[in-house]
């Protein structure tokens with residue numbers, strides 16, 4: 001119980017999971033992170049994600065945001081049925097306040113399988129938009145390779161999560177289609193330095209992530225990411241060189257009967273006077289679009305000792321996040337689509353007029369409501 005109100009985020013060494021003599025310790029540490037924290041740092045992932053590729057990607061990021069505004073707007077998200085593309089600074093609100101960030105939503109490669117008669121939510125997956133190759137040569141290939149390597153790390157990590165929850169390694173495979181039929185969504189994000197006059201330090205407000213797990217690259221040395229512990233205190237998760245931050249989302253929490261924690265988190269803008277923006281690259285590792293996590297078809301049986309750990313942990317005293325409770329009843333794809341419609345009403349107005357009317361009967365708001 002002393003671990004209940006964590007005051008720092010555990011660091012796990014991925015290479016320990018790859019050797020039979022050290023794997024059991026890794027699984028024990030992962031179990032603690034899943035049940036009590038909901039966040040972890042992961043080091044030594046070079047066998048899955050090329051370290052040089054990460055450095056190359058980091059070098060591209062400031063150049064990507066420095067592209068002329070009109071070039072960024074050419075690939076704006078409103079062009080895309082799949083909610084993939086560029087969003088200007090301040091396009092979204094979280095908990096009623098503007099998020100001070102600018103971003104490119106770019107996903108792993110995927111050809112939409114939607115056909116007439118299929119549910120709308122099949123269209124949340126599809127091809128990405130990239131800036132003109134001549135303006136940022138090589139970025140597209142770097143990003144594609146990066147996303148596919150990180151997605152593969154996520155696919156392996158899911159088997160470790162299953163083991164940490166007392167299931168066989170393939171215990172969570174029912175939530176997935178084959179890897180070639182899945183799409184995982186990445187973003188490249190810039191949090192600008194606020195001006196002296198700024199009233200807000202909100203990079204992104206408190207929220208949960210949606211799916212099973214998020215794999216985050218903190219791509220600049222700025223602190224700012226904070227994680228809410230069981231008593232509601234905000235704990236810093238500053239960048240640690242050579243690591244990813246991994247956190248668990250609402251779908252995993254629902255699918256595991258609350259054993260795994262989706263943990264509320266937020267990002268503070270860089271302090272006024274900082275010399276450069278903060279950059280990050282999250283990858284949201286998805287489950288299959290048709291899955292209803294609470295349907296009996298997907299119900300998982302956990303060993304009593306794992307359920308006991310959940311019960312000993314207890315429930316949250318307080319959280320500042322509210323989003324994605326739709327997993328209780330909706331298919332995963334519908335939860336994603338509803339989240340996207342709320343965050344990006346301009347895209348919805350263009351491509352999903354019926355849903356747009358349902359969520360925004362008064363017409364187009366100035367900003368989206370991210371969470």
Ligand SMILES: O=C(O)CCC(=O)C(=O)O
Pocket residue numbers: 189204209216218225265266267279280281282
């Ligand atoms: O930028 C970060 O470090 C985290 C961003 C985040 O939590 C999100 O976009 O869901």
Ligand SMILES: [Fe+2]
Pocket residue numbers: 207208209265
């Ligand atoms: Fe998040």
